[in-house]
Amino acid sequence: MRGQQPMEQEPQYGDEYQQGAPMPPDGGQFSFSSWVEEQVRNTPWWLISIAFHLIVLAGMTVITFDEKVTIKEEPTIIPLSAKVDKKLDLERPRDVFERKGIPKVGQENSPPTDEPAIFFPDAEESDHNESADNEDYGKMKGDSEEFLSAMPGEGGGIRGRQPGKAPGVYDAMGVGGGGGGGGRYGGRLGGRRNLVARGGGSQGPGGTESAVTAGLRWLARHQSPGGNWSTTGFDQQCASTKCAGPGYNEYDAGNTGLALLAFLGAGYTHLTKETYVDPHTNKTVCWGEVIKNGIKWLISNQDAEGCFGGRHGSKYMYNHSIAALAMAEAYGLTNRALFKDAAQKGIDFLLAAQNPYKAWRYSKQCGDNDTSVTGWCVMAMKSADISGLTVGRTGFEGAKAWIMEVTDEAYYKVGYTAKGTGKVVVQGKNEDWDGHEALTAVGMLCRTFIDHNKQDPALEGGAKLLVADLPQYNGKKIDYYYWYYGSLALFQYDGPDGKYWKGWNEAMKNALVPTQKVKKDGCSDGSWDVDVDRWGFEGGRVYTTAINVLTLEVYYRYENAFGGGKRK
Numbered sequence: 001m002r003g004q005q006p007m008e009q010e011p012q013y014g015d016e017y018q019q020g021a022p023m024p025p026d027g028g029q030f031s032f033s034s035w036v037e038e039q040v041r042n043t044p045w046w047l048i049s050i051a052f053h054l055i056v057l058a059g060m061t062v063i064t065f066d067e068k069v070t071i072k073e074e075p076t077i078i079p080l081s082a083k084v085d086k087k088l089d090l091e092r093p094r095d096v097f098e099r100k101g102i103p104k105v106g107q108e109n110s111p112p113t114d115e116p117a118i119f120f121p122d123a124e125e126s127d128h129n130e131s132a133d134n135e136d137y138g139k140m141k142g143d144s145e146e147f148l149s150a151m152p153g154e155g156g157g158i159r160g161r162q163p164g165k166a167p168g169v170y171d172a173m174g175v176g177g178g179g180g181g182g183g184r185y186g187g188r189l190g191g192r193r194n195l196v197a198r199g200g201g202s203q204g205p206g207g208t209e210s211a212v213t214a215g216l217r218w219l220a221r222h223q224s225p226g227g228n229w230s231t232t233g234f235d236q237q238c239a240s241t242k243c244a245g246p247g248y249n250e251y252d253a254g255n256t257g258l259a260l261l262a263f264l265g266a267g268y269t270h271l272t273k274e275t276y277v278d279p280h281t282n283k284t285v286c287w288g289e290v291i292k293n294g295i296k297w298l299i300s301n302q303d304a305e306g307c308f309g310g311r312h313g314s315k316y317m318y319n320h321s322i323a324a325l326a327m328a329e330a331y332g333l334t335n336r337a338l339f340k341d342a343a344q345k346g347i348d349f350l351l352a353a354q355n356p357y358k359a360w361r362y363s364k365q366c367g368d369n370d371t372s373v374t375g376w377c378v379m380a381m382k383s384a385d386i387s388g389l390t391v392g393r394t395g396f397e398g399a400k401a402w403i404m405e406v407t408d409e410a411y412y413k414v415g416y417t418a419k420g421t422g423k424v425v426v427q428g429k430n431e432d433w434d435g436h437e438a439l440t441a442v443g444m445l446c447r448t449f450i451d452h453n454k455q456d457p458a459l460e461g462g463a464k465l466l467v468a469d470l471p472q473y474n475g476k477k478i479d480y481y482y483w484y485y486g487s488l489a490l491f492q493y494d495g496p497d498g499k500y501w502k503g504w505n506e507a508m509k510n511a512l513v514p515t516q517k518v519k520k521d522g523c524s525d526g527s528w529d530v531d532v533d534r535w536g537f538e539g540g541r542v543y544t545t546a547i548n549v550l551t552l553e554v555y556y557r558y559e560n561a562f563g564g565g566k567r568k
């Protein structure tokens, strides 16, 4: 990329798939001249929706808008911050911990269970870890995992944690609510099979759950010995044939966060004990170890200010926000005191990086805002909030203001760095791909998580845009990032029984499940191809596999915020 000369771009006006394009659904005209001028300075040189986006810091990239505007932006290089050495002790043996309701690896076809969800009845107490008698931090009251399998939760509401409520009462705002109990992340830890069935997923060979398992096995097989997932060097772990599809190496922290989220999203934690023999490597694998090593890597790559991933690359807030999300969930799922400090500092840095009264972009308080980075930040804050970390309101309020600002009132399309942002491409990489309403999905999810108002017209308006462009594993329509946010947003809006979700879900499953690599494909078994995806060039195979696994976990990762699908 370095040294590539900017080229004059032909305007791509008229592309029917332009993202947030100045072309309303009815095909009429819509002029954006004024905002284009205004936004020239802020224009992203890379892409809009990128999951974490990975763009090469070295590139000279050109974006093309619908109108004849060509912008180039010189990337900046931010020096690595000094790492902070931390003494880690994640080895403390735990008592027997059983993930009730979750099928053991290799036993995905066992009958569904109605076992109650695992929950954290002492969540409030242990969230704070105040110890009057100075007992060992790791043994404080409430830090025992014994309660993990003890009691069903009382949560399951939609408004987030409520001050003053009794311990353990969480209005889960879409997170939790597993079969039989729920609360917080209960949907993952218990009753998952029922949630899969009710949400339109499927068990057994060829089902969404088998695809999740295969994807997690691929991720486990390609973790670096140091605990991270290498965006470019993951193939050093390959068994026989090398898996193709490296991305950009500045995104290792983001990819490590995403891979961890894929495991955590299915309810596995560092306490998971089950093992299996990987048929491609003949090595015995324990996902608990995989997760533990990934968390260790994140913590050891957190700087003194709380930023994960070393601030290298010019877009380090993608890395940080995704890693902070993973860390918040790792803490929320296990209540480990040891994780709390890193998780809280991660959120603290997130808030410190926010532009005053606004949102986020590539680096700390850079003055620019974009919807894509902001979406990950909102996810991280929400998971932190329900995990009992201190978040405060300014983060959510700024994010809400930003989403409002960039939402088109007529069609509810959500822009990238401004209202009505047109299709943005990375020169020489993905200008041939179709654009989608990925950021509209991000905006819907932010509104849902912040406001919890199903009557918000932007939600149904966005839903209509999404179902008009269903997932298709077809040429230049493939966009895993769009499918991820579209699945989350629509499941939150009216899953699992609503018409928007049902139509989307069938298309999503048909796009993802049959296209996953299988055993006969060798080491790539369980992964998804990279070069077919609109953003695969940046995130590589670790990204494509992790994001697709997360999409297939939509049935239980976050319960419907509006109560849809609750057990009758």
Ligand SMILES: [Zn+2]
Pocket: 222, 235, 237, 238, 239, 241, 242, 243, 523, 524
């Ligand atoms: Zn491989």
